Every structure is written in C-alpha cells, then in structure tokens.
Amino acid sequence: MTGWRARWRRRDTGVDEPPQESRDQARSTSEPSLDPDASHRVILLASRSDGVGGRLAALLNGMRLARLLGVPLRLIWPADHGLGFGMTIPPAEQVFSPRFLAEHADAPHDGRRTRRLPAEEVSLKDLRSRLDAREAWAMPLALLDTWVTDREAAGPFRREFDEVEFAPAFATAVAAADAIDVEPTWSALHVRGGDIVFGRNRRHFIHTRKAVPYPVVDALAQQLRAEGLTPLLFGQERDVLETLARRHGGQVALDLLPGELQGLPLALAEMVLMSRMPRIVASDSVFARMATALSGTPLTRPEDLLPPDEQAAVCDRVDPDAWPPLAVAYAHFYGYYVTRDTASPHASLPRIEAAAAADPDNPLYPIVQASLLERLGRDVDAEAVLARAHAATYPEDMGDLESTLALRFGTWRLLEEFVAPIERLAERGSPTAATLTARLADS
Numbered sequence: 001m002t003g004w005r006a007r008w009r010r011r012d013t014g015v016d017e018p019p020q021e022s023r024d025q026a027r028s029t030s031e032p033s034l035d036p037d038a039s040h041r042v043i044l045l046a047s048r049s050d051g052v053g054g055r056l057a058a059l060l061n062g063m064r065l066a067r068l069l070g071v072p073l074r075l076i077w078p079a080d081h082g083l084g085f086g087m088t089i090p091p092a093e094q095v096f097s098p099r100f101l102a103e104h105a106d107a108p109h110d111g112r113r114t115r116r117l118p119a120e121e122v123s124l125k126d127l128r129s130r131l132d133a134r135e136a137w138a139m140p141l142a143l144l145d146t147w148v149t150d151r152e153a154a155g156p157f158r159r160e161f162d163e164v165e166f167a168p169a170f171a172t173a174v175a176a177a178d179a180i181d182v183e184p185t186w187s188a189l190h191v192r193g194g195d196i197v198f199g200r201n202r203r204h205f206i207h208t209r210k211a212v213p214y215p216v217v218d219a220l221a222q223q224l225r226a227e228g229l230t231p232l233l234f235g236q237e238r239d240v241l242e243t244l245a246r247r248h249g250g251q252v253a254l255d256l257l258p259g260e261l262q263g264l265p266l267a268l269a270e271m272v273l274m275s276r277m278p279r280i281v282a283s284d285s286v287f288a289r290m291a292t293a294l295s296g297t298p299l300t301r302p303e304d305l306l307p308p309d310e311q312a313a314v315c316d317r318v319d320p321d322a323w324p325p326l327a328v329a330y331a332h333f334y335g336y337y338v339t340r341d342t343a344s345p346h347a348s349l350p351r352i353e354a355a356a357a358a359d360p361d362n363p364l365y366p367i368v369q370a371s372l373l374e375r376l377g378r379d380v381d382a383e384a385v386l387a388r389a390h391a392a393t394y395p396e397d398m399g400d401l402e403s404t405l406a407l408r409f410g411t412w413r414l415l416e417e418f419v420a421p422i423e424r425l426a427e428r429g430s431p432t433a434a435t436l437t438a439r440l441a442d443s
Contacts, residue, residue, distance in 0.1 A: 042069070042131045045106065045114065045138040047076035052089075052267050053286030056161075058139040060293070063160040065144055068124055068152055074106035074136070090264060093167075100165035114138055119147045141286065143293055156296035158275075173265035176258050177272035187224050188253075188274045188291070190282035191217050191235030191244065197330045200397040203364040203404055205418075210285040212302050213331035214240060215318045216311050220281060221248040223305050232256075232277060234270055240323075281305065308338040316351070320358070329359030336368070340417075345375040361395050363404040367418050370433075374421035382425055386432040402439055 046062040048054045059075065066073040077092035092101055113135050119142035122130075127148065131137060140147075145154040166174065192211040195201040212220070221231045221244055231250035233241045241252045257269050271287060274280060275294035282288030283302060292299045302311060315335030320328050332355035336348050349372045356365035366389035373382035389401045405419060419440075425433035 042071040042133045043136040044069075044071060044073045045076055045136050046073060046104075047106075047114070047138045048141070049078045051286065052264055052271070053288075053290045054141055055089075056271075056290050057141055057143060057286060057293070059164065060157045060160040060290075061139045061144045063163060064153065064157065065139070065148070068148075068150075069128055069131075071131075073104055075101070075104040076106045088263070095167055095170055095264070097165035097167055116140060121147055121149055124148060124150045124153070143289070157293045158295065161294055169265045170268055173257075173261055173269035174272050176261065177269040177276070180256050180273060180276070182276050182278070183230065184278055185228065185230050186232045186251075186277055187229040187279040187281060188277035189217065189221055189224065189231045189233050189244075189250070190274070190280075190285065190288050191233055191237070191241060192283060192285050192287075193240065193327070194236045198324070198326050202326070202330065202359070203362055203398055204407065205364060208334060208337045210283055211330070211334075212283045213315060213318075213334045214244075214323050214327050215314050215331050216302060216306065216334070218244060218247065219311075219314050220302060220305055221250060224281070225249060229279065234274055240327075303338075309342070311335070312339045312343070312351070325358050329355045329357075329362070329365075332358065333365065333368075345372045348372055349376070360392075361398055363389060363392075363394055363398060363401050366401065367404060367422070370425070371418045371421035374425050379425060379428060379430060382421075383430040383432055386422070386425075386430070386436065390432050390436070402436060405436055405440055 044062045044066050046055075046059040048058045055077070062073040062075075075092065075096075077089075077095070079089055079091035092105065096104075114137075115135050116138045117127075117140055119140040143157075165171075190212075191214070193214075194211075196204075196207045196211040197213075201207045221233075224231050225248050231244070231248055232253050233244055233250055234253045235241050238252065238254065241254070244250060245252050253270055253273055254266075256273065257266065261269055267287075271291050272294065274288070274291035275297070277291075277297065279300060280288065280292055280297050281300045281302070282291075288299060291297075306314070312335035315331040318328050318331040323331070332351050336343075336351040336355070340348060349369070352365055352369045352372060356362070356369060359365065366385050370382040370385045370389075373379075373385065386401070392401075394400050405422070422433045423437050426437045
C-alpha cells in the first residue's frame with residue numbers, strides 16, 4: 001500500500017477504516033460467488049455524513065463500481081450536517097434532480113445490515129465474490145482506483161460526475177465553473193482555513209494534514225510566481241486570499257464565479273474550477289483530492305515544492321502582526337506537525353509553546369506540550385502544564401482536556417504518541433495525569 005492511504009493508515013489508524021474483524025469477515029464470507037441472476041440483489045451505498053468532498057467521493061466511487069459490477073447504487077444523504085462557518089448540507093431534494101433521486105435514493109435495505117467496503121487491494125472478480133447479497137455495502141472514502149486493481153477502475157471521475165443529475169442551483173454552479181476560460185499559466189493554490197484554523201476542528205490533530213498555514217501558502221505562491229505561474233487562490237477567508245493575490249500577482253477564484261453562488265453550490269463550483277487547473281497545489285483535504293480525481297491532474301503537495309524543514313522554518317518566522325492570532329497559532333503548530341518525525345523534543349517544544357500562547361483556548365496544545373516535556377524528562381513541568389489546562393475553562397465548542405484526550409477513542413482518535421506519555425506520567429505519580437488516565441479508562 002502506497003501514497004496518501006498508506007500515510008493516513010500509518011498516522012491515523014482507525015480513521016475511516018473498518019474494524020479489523022469487519023475486514024476479516026469481508027474476506028472470509030461463507031457465501032459463494034454471486035451468480036449473474038442474483039447480482040441485482042447486491043446493494044452498494046453512497047453513504048457519508050461529512051462535507052461535500054467526502055460525499056462526492058462516495059457517490060462517484062459507488063457509481064463507477066456499480067457500473068463495473070452491474071449492481072444498483074443507493075444514496076444516503078443526511079441533511080443539516082453543520083460544517084461550521086456558515087456551511088451546511090441541504091437535503092438531497094435540493095441537491096439532486098427528482099429523476100436522479102428516484103433512481104438512487106435509498107429505501108430501508110430490506111432488513112440488511114450495512115457494512116463498509118474495506119479499501120484494500122482487490123480485483124473486481126474477487127470483490128464480486130465477496131459481496132454478500134444479504135448486506136448493503138457502503139463505499140469507503142478512498143477513491144476506487146487506489147484499491148481496485150483492474151484497469152477499468154482507473155481514470156478521471158468526470159464521466160461519473162457528468163452523469164449526476166443535479167438540481168438547478170447546483171447544475172448552474174457546475175456550468176459556471178465549466179464556462180471559465182482557464183489560462184495555461186494558472187496554478188490552483190488551496191488556502192484551506194475555516195474550521196481547521198479558526199473553528200472547533202483545530203483541536204483535532206488529524207485535520208492538520210488538510211490545511212497549509214498562511215505563511216507557508218505565502219511562500220508557495222512566491223515560488224509559483226518564480227516559475228512563471230499565476231496563483232489562483234481557492235479558500236474561504238476572502239481577506240486572506242486578496243492579501244495573497246496582491247502580494248504575488250494572483251487571482252481569487254471566487255472572483256471568477258457568479259456572485260450569486262453561495263453555500264454548497266459555490267463549493268461545488270470551486271471544486272470543478274480547481275479540477276480544470278493545469279496544476280493543483282494543495283494539502284491532503286478531500287476537497288482537493290476530489291478536484292484532482294475529476295480531471296486526473298496530479299496533486300502537487302506543499303512538500304513537493306517546499307521540504308518540511310523549510311516549511312517549519314517559515315512558520316517559525318511568522319509575523320504575528322500579519323495574520324490573525326489563531327492563524328499564527330496554527331502556523332506554529334504546523335511547524336511542529338511537519339517535523340515531528342525528524343525534530344527532537346527539544347526543538348519541537350518552542351513551537352508548541354508559541355502555539356499555546358497564541359491560542360490558549362485550544363486544549364490540544366497542552367496535551368502535546370506535556371507529552372514533549374515528558375519525553376525530555378521534565379515531569380514536574382509536564383504536570384504543571386496539565387494541571388493548569390485541567391483547571392482551565394475552554395469555550396463550549398472546544399471541549400476540555402478530558403474530552404480532547406478521549407478523541408483517541410472513535411473516529412477522531414488522538415494519536416497514541418500524545419496519550420502514552422501522559423500514561424507514563426501517571427505511572428510515575430503525576431496527580432493530574434493520573435486523574436486524566438483514570439477517567440479515560442472509565443469512558
């Protein structure tokens with residue numbers, strides 16, 4: 001297993017992956033291979049409750065696999081999923097045409113249990129033999145061509161995308177993005193911020209891989225200009241995008257799209273426009289990966305242009321007067337994040353301390369800070385950090401120290417590299433660490 005899936009599984013084990021026993025069950029099902037007459041009984045599900053990128057990935061994955069296997073696809077589309085920063089998911093009736101929903105909208109699966117298809121390398125022949133017609137199979141987030149080995153599974157997903165019948169507002173958004181004359185010197189540059197930099201998701205360690213801090217984006221835009229390319233800036237914070245565009249002779253993607261587009265239709269239009277760029281520079285967000293999936297344009301990651309140690313150095317020099325405080329905090333944390341495999345705890349600690357000073361409302365930072373202090377043998381200082389954070393009052397949407405540590409359980413699990421040092425502190429008599437680990441054990 002290679003590429004982003006390998007990095008995802010290695011770093012964030014358990015995220016969007018079924019339990020091991022589920023994968024074993026999928027491999028060892030006792031049912032024989034499905035014969036052609038029974039194939040119509042198998043149901044594939046496009047079922048996700050996250051943002052537009054994840055939902056679109058499941059839908060297009062499912063449409064391609066359903067076509068290749070000759071089985072039906074059903075769509076589950078939960079509405080009112082608040083994504084933060086004014087972005088919500090409208091009901092399916094506002095997104096898709098009545099005919100598309102009549103063909104794909106899900107009814108209860110006749111009592112079938114839902115199982116998520118494991119994103120592991122498999123051929124279509126083997127996959128067909130594993131699909132138990134008594135169950136409904138939900139599509140994984142990983143794009144089909146990264147785990148189905150047949151050549152038919154590979155290639156851009158624009159064909160499937162064009163087969164989706166959208167409601168008028170979304171069809172208009174797609175048409176507007178497709179109508180733009182794309183310059184050959186444009187390079188998409190994704191400035192992901194929103195909830196990861198300014199909202200509640202900044203306490204989720206796993207999301208750090210999705211958003212590049214503004215000082216690094218600034219350096220990337222400068223490098224693109226040096227290569228003779230014009231940065232086309234995609235993102236949510238218009239004031240930041242306009243600042244970067246002025247500095248580097250770029251353009252803001254929002255300015256190319258009709259002003260009346262808002263919400264999810266605007267997000268879809270931006271994704272389609274990004275997919276048409278000759279070059280796409282972005283981190284590992286599903287939004288950017290779906291843009292590359294539509295067109296087949298390879299994703300240029302920040303580390304392809306700027307090595308991690310250089311990114312960290314840029315973050316170390318962040319000007320606190322140039323960016324909002326939370327963006328400054330995120331830059332310091334990101335400098336730690338991209339070098340944590342190579343930098344010593346001694347070198348990493350100042351970055352976390354700077355992040356915590358700029359964003360004292362983030363309970364993730366004292367957890368990381370205490371873990372580094374423990375690795376440095378500074379148990380007394382680690383206990384002091386935990387004690388202050390445990391007694392602190394955080395904004396309601398940010399949770400607290402205990403709930404952030406508990407993220408290691410379930411979908412948004414906190415990496416063991418932070419929890420294990422706190423458990424060791426507890427074993428050596430740290431009272432706050434002992435309290436935290438005891439409550440975790442009871443949760």
